[in-house]
Each structure stands twice: as C-alpha cells, then as structure tokens.
Amino acid sequence: xxxxxxxxxxxxxxxxxxxxxxxxxxxxxxxxxxxxxxxxxxxxxxxxxxxxxxxxxxxxxxxxxxxxxxxxxxxxxxxxxxxxxxxxxxxxxxxxxxxxxxxxxxxxxxxxxxxxxxxxxxxxxxxxxxxxxxxxxxxxxxxxxxxxxxxxxxxxxxxxxxxxxxxxxxxxxxxxxxxxxxxxxxxxxxxxxxxxxxxxxxxxxxxxxxxxxxxxxxxxxxxxxxxxxxxxxxxxxxxxxxxxxxxxxxxxxxxxxxxxxxxxxxxxxxxxxxxxxxxxxxxxxxxxxxxxxxxxx
Numbered sequence: 001x002x003x004x005x006x007x008x009x010x011x012x013x014x015x016x017x018x019x020x021x022x023x024x025x026x027x028x029x030x031x032x033x034x035x036x037x038x039x040x041x042x043x044x045x046x047x048x049x050x051x052x053x054x055x056x057x058x059x060x061x062x063x064x065x066x067x068x069x070x071x072x073x074x075x076x077x078x079x080x081x082x083x084x085x086x087x088x089x090x091x092x093x094x095x096x097x098x099x100x101x102x103x104x105x106x107x108x109x110x111x112x113x114x115x116x117x118x119x120x121x122x123x124x125x126x127x128x129x130x131x132x133x134x135x136x137x138x139x140x141x142x143x144x145x146x147x148x149x150x151x152x153x154x155x156x157x158x159x160x161x162x163x164x165x166x167x168x169x170x171x172x173x174x175x176x177x178x179x180x181x182x183x184x185x186x187x188x189x190x191x192x193x194x195x196x197x198x199x200x201x202x203x204x205x206x207x208x209x210x211x212x213x214x215x216x217x218x219x220x221x222x223x224x225x226x227x228x229x230x231x232x233x234x235x236x237x238x239x240x241x242x243x244x245x246x247x248x249x250x251x252x253x254x255x256x257x258x259x260x261x262x263x264x265x266x267x268x269x270x271x272x273x274x275x276x277x278x279x280x281x282x283x284x285x286x287x288x289x290x291x292x293x294x295x296x297x
Contacts, residue, residue: 005282006281007115007283008282008284010283010285014248017115029080048202050167055088056252056253057088057089057252058088060086060088060101064089068089072162075229077127078097078098078159079097080095083232083280085105090252090253093166094166096167099244102287102288103288104244104288105288105289105290106291107290108267109172109289110171110288110289111158111168111170111221111248111258112158112165112166112168112258113160113286115159115282116156116158116283116291117276117277117282118156119154119274120156120274121155122135122150122152124277124287125155131132134220135155136209137150140222140259141208146220150263152264152267153261154261154264154267155257155259155262155270156260156262156269156291157259157260158257158259158260158285159282160251160257160258166246166256166270167247167249167288168247168249170243170246171260172212172215172216172219172244173220173222173238173241173244174213175187175211175212176209176210176211176240176241177237177239178239179208179234180208180209181203181206196234196275202258205225205232206232207222207234208221208223209236209248211240211242217287219260219261220261220262221248223251223256223258224258224262225256231252232249232256233250233251233272235247235248236249239260258260266295267295268290268293268294268295270290273292274290
C-alpha cells in the first residue's frame with residue numbers, strides 16, 4: 001500500500017510525498033469518533049500549537065535539526081546558514097534562501113515552494129477537495145462585500161510541507177494593503193484532513209492582504225495557519241509598492257497553506273497546472289516560477 005501522496009512535477013514525472021504521522025492523521029481526521037474527540041478537545045486549539053511553538057523557539061529544540069535534515073535528505077546548499085548555526089528549530093524552519101536559487105519569472109509567479117492546485121473558478125475548486133461542497137467565501141473572508149468581489153473568480157492553493165522553504169512572497173507587483181487577521185482553529189491542512197473537511201480553510205486562523213496590481217487586478221493573498229503553526233509572521237511594509245518576488249512573511253513550524261484569490265477575468269493559469277488540478281493532482285512548484293498570465297478580455 002502506498003504510504004504517501006503522489007505529486008506531479010511540471011516535467012510530467014511524479015514523486016511520492018511522505019506524510020509525517022500519516023497513520024495518526026488518518027485516526028484524527030477519519031471516521032473514528034475517538035480521533036474526532038482528540039481534534040476537538042486538543043489538536044485544533046490554539047494553546048496546543050502555541051505551546052509547541054514556544055518549544056520550537058527555544059534552544060532545547062536545536063537537537064531536532066540535524067535528524068530532520070537527515071531523515072528527509074535535505075540539500076542545504078541553497079539556504080543561508082548563520083555563522084553560529086541555527087539558534088532553534090524555528091530558526092532553521094523559516095531559514096532564508098539564496099536569491100539565485102529562486103529566480104523570479106514572467107507573469108504571475110508562485111508565491112511559495114509547495115504543492116499547488118489552481119482553478120479558473122471557485123466552483124471548479126470544490127471538486128478537488130469535497131465533491132459537491134461549496135467553498136464558503138463569505139465565511140472565509142469574514143466580509144460579504146469582499147466575497148461578492150471575488151465570487152466567480154480564480155483560486156490558487158499552495159500547500160507547504162514541513163520540509164519546504166517556509167517564507168512566502170508576492171506573486172506580482174503592486175501596492176499592498178494591511179493584513180487582516182481572522183481568528184480560528186488550528187486544524188491540520190494535510191491532504192488527509194482536507195479530503196474529509198474542506199471547511200478547514202474557513203475554520204483555521206488566517207490573515208489576508210490585498211495587492212493592487214496593474215496587470216492582475218486586486219490579488220487577495222491569504223495565509224492559513226495549521227496544527228503546530230503557532231504563528232504567521234508578516235515581514236512586508238503595509239501600504240507600500242512591492243516588487244514581484246518580494247518577501248511577504250513566513251510561517252513558524254508546521255505545514256501551512258496559502259490561498260490566493262483573483263477577481264473574475266484576470267488570469268489564465270498555465271495549462272499543465274490546470275490539467276493536473278482538474279485530474280485531482282497537486283503540482284510541485286517553486287517560489288518564483290511562472291504559473292499564469294494576464295487574461296486578455
């Protein structure tokens with residue numbers, strides 16, 4: 001039996017992504033009532049992730065770095081390593097990357113390293129996760145007027161695995177406004193959890209900002225928290241013009257997700273990504289890779 005998730009590369013090849021704690025996640029987010037109780041009582045609660053985050057921010061967690069690198073056979077050459085080494089696990093987790101390893105492409109670029117799905121409309125996106133279940137845009141954004149603005153528009157979902165580069169960037173250039181935080185829970189955002197409950201996207205803690213782009217309109221970028229992701233850190237300056245590829249922020253420890261919304265008629269996602277998404281497959285893409293172009297109306 002396959003112990004991971006099949007991910008599509010852009011060259012047509014595939015690889016199997018190991019899911020840390022796969023059996024435990026199946027227990028928590030499957031049909032077992034004891035698993036559901038564990039999620040409701042402990043796992044989804046903020047204090048659980050915050051306490052774990054404090055440990056990952058302490059020097060006590062340094063010993064976990066080398067085994068993690070070895071277990072996942074990580075190539076550390078692309079990353080900037082402090083002269084004195086990483087101070088704690090989170091310092092390693094949101095490590096910076098050397099710019100030459102993430103060139104910024106033309107058009108609309110991927111905002112983070114991760115496994116992505118992209119849809120021309122939100123209605124198409126619902127088929128990927130839970131067939132027949134509508135994406136609750138108004139609850140997700142906490143704003144009916146804003147939900148109406150993006151209704152019928154395009155959606156990009158970028159899922160970051162624990163081994164990924166965990167800083168995220170702007171997919172286009174433009175003036176970006178302030179971040180708005182929407183309080184919520186801390187469910188896992190692994191495919192195992194999302195398969196059974198797409199509502200996690202509008203139940204988890206999240207924050208969003210809108211970037212006003214001359215080429216792609218008002219692009220809404222939402223950072224979604226997850227189990228053990230005790231904090232979402234914004235590093236950009238609000239109400240300023242930012243260049244495509246500039247850093248927006250980073251996640252502390254835990255797998256996390258970005259959801260990007262575009263108004264109707266603003267983007268054509270690349271054909272390979274749309275095809276994979278329509279076939280229920282995630283595509284692995286690195287930050288800075290071109291994933292779409294402006295739609296000519």
